[in-house]
Amino acid sequence: MLFPRRIIWFAIASICLVTFFSGCKTPQPEKTQAAVIPPPPAALPSAPTNAILVPASKPRPPAESADNIASNILAWDAVSKTSRAEPGEDKAEFVFSMTNVSPQLVMIYDTSTTCDCTVAKLPSTPWPVAPGKSGQIQATIDLKGRIGAVTNYVIVFTSKGNKMLTLHAFSPTP
Numbered sequence: 001m002l003f004p005r006r007i008i009w010f011a012i013a014s015i016c017l018v019t020f021f022s023g024c025k026t027p028q029p030e031k032t033q034a035a036v037i038p039p040p041p042a043a044l045p046s047a048p049t050n051a052i053l054v055p056a057s058k059p060r061p062p063a064e065s066a067d068n069i070a071s072n073i074l075a076w077d078a079v080s081k082t083s084r085a086e087p088g089e090d091k092a093e094f095v096f097s098m099t100n101v102s103p104q105l106v107m108i109y110d111t112s113t114t115c116d117c118t119v120a121k122l123p124s125t126p127w128p129v130a131p132g133k134s135g136q137i138q139a140t141i142d143l144k145g146r147i148g149a150v151t152n153y154v155i156v157f158t159s160k161g162n163k164m165l166t167l168h169a170f171s172p173t174p
Helices: 002-020
Strands: 034-037 052-055 074-076 080-084 091-100 106-113 118-121 127-129 134-142 148-158 161-171
Touching (some): 080 091, 091 161, 106 118, 118 148, 127 134, 134 148
Antiparallel strands (some): 106 127, 118 134, 148 161
C-alpha cells in the first residue's frame, strides 16, 4: 500500500516542479559524460570517505532532492530574489549570501540552473565553507529577447543536501 502512494506523490511533485521550471523555453542538451570530484582532505572530521560522482553537464535533480537541506546547516539572506531590469539592460544579476551555522564543514560541490539563460558562479569548485564562515553565490539571467517576467532556479549541491534558490526577473518592453 505504501509503494503506490510514493508513486502518486512522486508524480504530483514532478508535475509541480515541471510547472516551476518552465521559465525558459530553450532546451538544454543532455550530456552523459561525468566528472569525478575527489573527496575533501581526510583531516576534516565531516569529510566523506569516497569520491562523489557529479555529472559534467548541469543536471536537473529529481523532484525529491531539489531542496532537502536542513534549515540548521546554511542560513541564507533570502532564498528568492527579484530584479527589475531597466529598458536596454540585457542581464538581471542576483547575489545570495549564506553562512554556515552548523558545527561542521559544509562542502558546496556545484550548482545547476533550470535554463541555459541562467548562470550561477561559486567562488571555487568544490567550495569548503567552515563553521561560522560566510560567502556569496552570484547568479545572472540573460534577458536578451525576453519581455515580462522570467523565473528560473539555481540548485546548490552541498555535502549536507541541496538548496533551491529562486530568481525572478522583470524585463520591460523596449
